[in-house]
Amino acid sequence: MNRLSTRQATLVYSVTGIILIIFMIPIYLILASSLKPSADMFSRPPTVFFTPTLQHYVDLFTLRPFHWNIINSLIVTLGSTVFSVTIGALGAFALSRIRHPRINDAAFWILSMRMFPPIAVVVPYYIIFKSVGLLDTPLALIIVYSTANIPLTVWLMKGFFDEVPEALEEAAQVDGYGIVEIFYRITLPLAAPGLAVCAVFCFIFSWNEFLFALMLTGSSAQTATVAVMSFWSSDAVQWGRIMAGSFIILIPGVIFVLTCQKWLVKGLTLGSVK
Amino acid sequence: MASVSLTNVVKAFGAFKVVHGVDLDIADGEFVVLLGPSGCGKTTTLRMVAGLEDVNGGEIRIAGEVINDRAPKDRKIAMVFQNYALYPHMTVRQNMEFALKPQRLSKAEVDAKIAGVAAMLGLDVLLHRKPAQLSGGQRQRVAMGRAMVRTPEVFLFDEPLSNLDAKLRTQVRMEIAKLHKQLGTTVIYVTHDQVEAMTLADKIVIMKDGHIEQIGSPEEVFARPKNLFVATFIGSPSMNLFRMTAERGDTGTVLSSPAFSLLLPVELGAKLKPGQAVTLGVRPSDVRLAQAGDADAIEARVEVVEYLGVEALVDLRIGTQEFIAQIPASERPALDQAVKVVFNPAGLHLFDSESGQAL
Amino acid sequence: MGYVNRRNRTIAGVFLLPTAAVLFLTTIYPMLYALYLSFRNYDLAKPFIPRIFVGLANFQEVLTSGPFLHSMLITFKLMGVTLFFQFVIGVGLALLVTQRLPGMAAIRTLLLIPMMISPVIVGLVWLFIYFPELGYFNYFIGLIGINPIPWITSTQWALTAIAIADIWQWTPFVMMGTAAALQSLSPEPYEAARIDGNSNIDVFLHVTLPQLKPVLISLLFLRAIDAFKIYDIIFVLTKGGPGDATETIALYIYRQSFTFWRMGVGAAASFVSLIIISVLITLFFKSMQKSAAAR
């Protein structure tokens, strides 16, 4: 790519800058509104300089049991992440090492499970969980999120395992190690960055999820996303509170973007962009 | 230490047969080199001995016991891989410890073994480094060390020097020879470098397309190749080949071709029937410039002269027949000149033109 | 049986089995259950009607009645509009942010944030922006003399409002994928074109675009698959309304199942949508294999 002249550079900066501002407005609004006194919320013209207040955040945890929602979210998120990464890494290792002409089809097939519309299985889940008494429990969501997280982990980890030379495993095999030991002493440590990537993706997905959480939980297992949505109907539109909850929910995603951009491409495009 | 024997060993990947009934006996302590062109099945054969590939037919024995279905760890072998296969997340010492761990030795024994091997290979100062912090030559040495600490009955090497530069390769090659003398362990060594094979082997196994073409000492395969493939594969530059017909002359059997004819020594001539189509093989080093008084000199044209320092390679031509002479550099002729050459009578090899087998 | 063979079986047994078992129980089984439901008269609003086998009646209703076909139309309309803008803006942005200028890397990182935000939060903040009477959008366009637009309360504008929110969230995805692909292109063709004196537009059309094609196609299918499933943003902004103006397939299934409690019909619609999305997924895999083979 050629170097730009000063004029071209100015043009690139202004166009990109304008687009950046437009894209950042909603995020700014979330943060600003979460700190704005309710009285100022819709003042016209909008107040740019206001005395920030943490009142909405305080309300969130005093007038509402938002900490319980966060705890629910964390239980579900961590539970599903640990479960999915464990199971998924095992499956990925198998797919990476078994020599079979149709093994790639199997990998695609597993990945495709992630792509089906969640709404299509929400009905059967609802009925199944209802009949076994799992409705409104974190376990239900852990199970459901794993259906998206395991395929993703299998797919991404297969790529990481494929990069660990098989000769290392053969060397360990000659030395006298069994397959299970080789897996966790040689292959897994060498693919550890991959595990971290998968864990983060599973975390973000589960943390952000809304549809299943809404359908399959009631009051006791309600997650943060569902709780924030509920402020909309139950609290007579407490925008400050909604925005404060929203801001808390978006923190993990933002941290992820700011720290691990490199992995984002690989994970979100499912490896179709190198 | 142990003997190894392969009896009619067969390997196929799916429908694709890559090793066709290999028979091979390796005595205790012998250094055997599997040599052959790329894709001929050397690695596959070695991996079957290691237990990294299943055997589809025949038997492999180590120390007399059939080990076809045993796990690699129960075969008392150690292997040095082409790319060394050092565990990148472990230090040199940890690599060796990891290799020893399944043997359940005491800490003192492990330390003693590592110290012994490290001293032998000069790895002492490298023990705390990770593979990424080592040079290619050092990595190779660590890979050997990791195999050696296990004191196996059989060492398996798969092209262990192919990733080293030429100079280092010579040096490590000599070290391997020395180590083998010292340890006396049976070795199976795969390479496609004939210099490695000639210098290291007690016995060379020459393979092609999954078949063994010849088994013999370096001298045997060089001096008495069993067929045209071995004759041309071993030796550099390659053996010159001439298609000839045997005829009975006044003084004995004569080989003739449109280019020239040649009176054979009596014992060679006795092997041929008149009219038989044979291929005559003469190594470039057995071609020399004729001196005054040489009978049977052959006249040829000098096409190219390659000066190599001590020696020179001279490309010669008689009609359509081309061949090479390897002569002292000081004797090298000028280009485009006609020269007379003679073949060393002891260096004549005869092959049946049809079957390619030595006569 | 040889050792290696035994070992492969161990790998399959120890490592693949858990994944296969879990996926079967959590994905295949519910899907089969959905299939089962789709042939039954499973109506939670009428608990006393026996849940009998009704053959293809549910499918017949779904495929011949207006609402489902309408929801299909809405889904593809939304897909077409959002993909168009996401790719035009996303590819354009990618070209800008891959310029070697100071600060561009930081700008690119910031632009990635919307993607990682929970769709329900995206819905809520856009609801805030569109909010009737009070919303910022109408306030700002009012400043330049445009009359307030009934973003989410009119059948005319609701789909646009949803499209804008979705474009905001997912344009960064196209930008990210395209930028990554752009940066992996080899510089030589550009240098050659520069020496030959080709114009920038020529270079883009004849050098850059053909090389980006496989990646763009993969991204397109990924976006299409996602767009087909779009749910949360609509749920927050309009719940499929006003009327049925923004009722996509996902919202149709939701309404049939959880508003009218007609689980059988919902399941039949689910199955039809599974079949449609399977086609998209297959196309995506094909494109991926093709670009992997070309690499």
Ligand SMILES: Nc1ncnc2c1ncn2[C@@H]1O[C@H](COP(=O)(O)OP(=O)(O)OP(=O)(O)O)[C@@H](O)[C@H]1O
């Ligand atoms: N896993 C496999 N599946 C299918 N074919 C294989 C496999 N491994 C080896 N082959 C084939 O078997 C034949 C022998 O391979 P092998 O690796 O033994 O050759 P080699 O003699 O070691 O060659 P090189 O000198 O190139 O290492 C080759 O044609 C190769 O393509």
Ligand SMILES: [Mg+2]
């Ligand atoms: Mg090989």
